[in-house]
Each structure stands twice: as structure tokens, then as C-alpha cells.
Amino acid sequence: MNELSIPRPNNLDAFWMPYSDNKYFKDTPRLLARAEGMLYFTPEGREILDGTAGLWCCNAGHGRREIVEAIQKQAAILDFAPTFQLGHPIAFEAAARVAELTPEGLDRVFFTNSGSESADTALKIALAYQRARGQAQRVRLVGRERGYHGVGFGGMSVGGIGTNRKQFGAMLPYVDHLPHTHLPERNAFSKGLPAHGAHLADDLERLVALHGDTIAAVMVEPLAGSTGVLVPPVGYLKRLRELCDKHGILLIYDEVITGFGRLGTHFGSERLGVTPDIMTMAKGLTNAAVPMGAVAVNNEIYETIIRGTAAGIEFFHGYTYSGHPLAAAAALAAIDIHVREDLPGRVRAIEGYWQEAAHSMRSAPNVVDIRDHGLIAGIELAPLDGKPGERAMRVFRRCFDDGLLVRVTGDIVALSPPLIIEKHHVDRIFTTLGDAIHKEAA
Numbered sequence: 001m002n003e004l005s006i007p008r009p010n011n012l013d014a015f016w017m018p019y020s021d022n023k024y025f026k027d028t029p030r031l032l033a034r035a036e037g038m039l040y041f042t043p044e045g046r047e048i049l050d051g052t053a054g055l056w057c058c059n060a061g062h063g064r065r066e067i068v069e070a071i072q073k074q075a076a077i078l079d080f081a082p083t084f085q086l087g088h089p090i091a092f093e094a095a096a097r098v099a100e101l102t103p104e105g106l107d108r109v110f111f112t113n114s115g116s117e118s119a120d121t122a123l124k125i126a127l128a129y130q131r132a133r134g135q136a137q138r139v140r141l142v143g144r145e146r147g148y149h150g151v152g153f154g155g156m157s158v159g160g161i162g163t164n165r166k167q168f169g170a171m172l173p174y175v176d177h178l179p180h181t182h183l184p185e186r187n188a189f190s191k192g193l194p195a196h197g198a199h200l201a202d203d204l205e206r207l208v209a210l211h212g213d214t215i216a217a218v219m220v221e222p223l224a225g226s227t228g229v230l231v232p233p234v235g236y237l238k239r240l241r242e243l244c245d246k247h248g249i250l251l252i253y254d255e256v257i258t259g260f261g262r263l264g265t266h267f268g269s270e271r272l273g274v275t276p277d278i279m280t281m282a283k284g285l286t287n288a289a290v291p292m293g294a295v296a297v298n299n300e301i302y303e304t305i306i307r308g309t310a311a312g313i314e315f316f317h318g319y320t321y322s323g324h325p326l327a328a329a330a331a332l333a334a335i336d337i338h339v340r341e342d343l344p345g346r347v348r349a350i351e352g353y354w355q356e357a358a359h360s361m362r363s364a365p366n367v368v369d370i371r372d373h374g375l376i377a378g379i380e381l382a383p384l385d386g387k388p389g390e391r392a393m394r395v396f397r398r399c400f401d402d403g404l405l406v407r408v409t410g411d412i413v414a415l416s417p418p419l420i421i422e423k424h425h426v427d428r429i430f431t432t433l434g435d436a437i438h439k440e441a442a
């Protein structure tokens with residue numbers, strides 16, 4: 001055991017691993033035991049470059065001292081206090097700090113513990129708002145094919161990834177979906193926003209024709225990550241916004257991965273130039289050091305729900321850990337870093353280099369599309385005959401063994417490194433990935 005090594009667990013049986021091939025993993029475990037900056041380390045101390053910011057969440061890099069110390073300090077001051085009919089100072093402070101970063105008008109912040117909880121909370125807020133403003137018939141929720149909004153019944157139902165839904169029965173009623181925006185025949189190898197596909201938002205007119213005034217909200221990721229990086233076509237979000245306004249429908253952005261700098265602005269909405277009524281967040285909010293999510297809503301929605309209730313609880317929803325003191329402390333420290341180190345500015349400074357490096361993969365074997373925006377890239381591979389997902393999974397494993405963490409979804413390699421990345425890391429990511437793609441083609 002060298003100085004950096006951490007013992008491997010003796011028993012891998014009890015932990016039922018989420019979103020994992022448990023059988024494969026437990027036969028061939030790949031463990032991450034420690035992290036610092038841009039790097040993970042295996043239990044033996046082998047270095048793994050983090051090409052995915054964990055799971056799109058450690059935007060400021062790993063092991064940030066300010067965050068660690070803020071959590072330690074807060075644990076000694078107040079470990080826990082309820083936020084039901086009571087409050088503690090740091091939760092209010094954290095909400096105010098989040099509201100400084102959200103787009104103008106989205107100033108009210110509801111805390112959750114994850115992206116999934118944020119998605120379900122946002123949907124519930126939309127329904128409660130429509131009811132409070134006298135539109136109780138608006139009970140329908142619209143998502144988009146290939147959308148990902150976590151694993152709660154709301155987010156899963158509105159989400160549009162078939163594999164995430166098929167084991168779980170009927171799900172929520174009164175849900176419909178817009179078409180996804182993936183048009184490889186017209187947009188393959190686009191740099192940044194693809195040119196074609198704005199018209200796909202017009203499908204909302206079809207849903208309104210079908211469902212009348214029963215639609216409460218449309219929820220989309222401004223840039224869809226988990227499905228394998230689908231960048232919104234030029235003009236698409238603007239069109240969606242116009243149609244929502246025209247038909248009295250709320251627009252919800254799921255900013256769980258696009259929040260906190262990833263697209264070169266505080267939130268994706270700013271970079272993409274279209275503001276929603278409600279936005280979810282999680283992940284980068286605390287740099288993932290303590291689980292926390294949040295939903296920011298515009299003042300009108302908040303006021304309508306709060307003033308619409310004569311007395312007593314206005315919104316029958318909340319989590320024991322909403323605004324948890326340790327999470328709030330982590331959020332404040334993470335936001336301090338985000339602002340002080342201008343993480344969005346760092347993204348804008350390096351995204352051109354990142355884009356060129358990502359698109360250099362075009363000449364690698366079996367690469368059928370490359371998509372990027374901000375510090376995100378998706379490299380799509382042709383599937384192996386009769387084995388969808390297998391080629392990318394082999395690339396993932398080879399990258400890990402060669403010292404690089406990537407994420408795969410289907411046959412797409414998705415990259416989303418910490419925002420503190422430097423050019424030499426970018427070079428290393430794409431050299432290692434390119435080698436892995438070549439070796440797996442051989």
C-alpha cells in the first residue's frame with residue numbers, strides 16, 4: 001500500500017449499485033477511492049483523469065478545501081434543524097445566494113436533495129400554480145422524447161428514455177411528449193447549436209389541438225445530457241417559449257447539468273437566450289460535496305401560490321432535508337468559488353479549444369456524430385451488430401484502465417469535465433479516448 005492507497009472493501013455484495021451492471025461490476029470492480037482537482041485515484045493510488053466531473057457535478061474540481069471546511073464548520077454549529085414551520089439562518093442565506101445567480105425574476109428557491117426531487121417538485125409547483133390561478137383543468141404535463149428528469153415518478157413519466165420507463169408500469173397519467181431534436185441526417189458533426197430542427201417545437205401546437213387547455217407545463221432540458229448530449233437547434237427554445245406563452249403553459253427547464261457554469265454562463269438559459277418560468281438545479285449547486293437540489297421559480301408563480309391561500313400551509317410539499325444545514329454550507333462555499341474563480345468565464349475561455357479537440361475525433365473509426373456546446377461533448381459511435389451499447393461500454397472500460405473517466409449512454413461517449421480543466425487535460429482526454437476507440441475497432 002503506498003501513501004495514497006485506501007483499502008478495497010472486502011465485501012461487494014450488500015451494495016445494490018444504482019444504474020449498474022451489478023454482475024459485471026462485482027466480477028470486475030473498478031473503484032474510485034479518493035479525488036483531488038481534476039483527478040480521481042483508485043484504491044491502489046492509480047490516477048484517473050476525470051472527464052465527467054463525477055456525474056456532471058464537481059464543476060469546481062474535487063476536494064475543494066473551502067467546501068470541505070465549510071461543511072466541517074457547519075456540522076459543529078448546527079447538524080440539522082427542520083425547515084417545516086421553522087428556519088435556520090444558513091438555508092435562507094443559501095437561497096438568497098442562488099437567487100443572485102438565477103435569471104432575473106426567478107428569485108424564489110425551493111430546496112430539495114437531488115435532481116430527481118427537483119424535477120418532481122417543479123412539476124408539482126406547476127400544477128399547484130395552475131390551480132391557484134383558477135386553471136385547475138390544466139393537469140397535463142408535457143416532456144420530450146429522450147428527455148431525462150431523474151427517477152421519481154413525475155420525472156420518469158415526463159422523461160422520454162424508454163429503458164428508464166419500461167420496468168415500472170403505467171406511471172403518471174396525463175403526460176404527453178414532444179419529439180426529440182436529434183436529426184443526424186441534417187445536423188451530424190455540427191459545432192455548437194445545430195442549424196436544423198427549430199420546427200420541432202411546433203409539435204406543441206399539435207398537443208394543444210389534441211388536449212386543449214389542459215396542459216399545465218412543458219419540461220425540457222435546455223441541452224439534453226443523459227440521453228447522450230442533444231444540443232438544442234438554433235431557434236428551438238425561443239419557439240417553445242413563444243408557444244408556451246401563447247397557450248398559457250409554463251415552461252420548465254431542467255438545468256440539473258446545465259446549471260452552474262457548464263455552458264459558460266451561470267445557467268444554460270442565459271447562454272441559450274431563453275428564460276423559463278421554473279428551473280431545476282442540483283449537482284453543481286454544492287459541487288456535489290453534499291447532496292442538494294433546488295427549484296427556482298419566478299415571482300409571479302410564488303406569489304400566486306402563496307397569496308392564493310388564505311391561511312396555513314400554502315404548498316403541501318417538502319423534504320425533511322430541504323435546506324439541510326450542511327448542504328447549505330456546501331452550496332454557499334461552492335457558489336463562492338463559482339463566482340470568485342469565474343467558472344463560467346473559464347468555460348468560455350477554453351470551449352473553443354475543447355470543441356476543436358472533440359471534433360478531432362471525427363477521423364476515429366466508427367464515429368458517426370460529434371456534438372458539443374460549452375464544456376460538453378458527445379461522441380456517438382456506430383453500434384456493434386446486434387449489441388447496442390456494447391462498443392461504447394468497451395471504450396469506457398478501456399479508458400478507465402488507461403487512466404480516464406468517461407461516461408457512456410447507449411453508444412455515445414459523453415464528456416463533461418470539471419470547469420477548472422486546462423488545455424493539457426483536454427489533450428489527455430482526447431488522446432486517451434481516441435486510442436481507446438481505435439483499439440476497440442481493431
Ligand SMILES: Cc1ncc(COP(=O)(O)O)c(C=O)c1O
Nearest residue numbers: 114115116148149150254256257
Ligand atoms: C437533467 C437531469 N435531471 C435530473 C437528473 C437527476 O438527478 P439526480 O440523479 O440527482 O436525482 C439528472 C441526472 O443526471 C439530469 O441530468
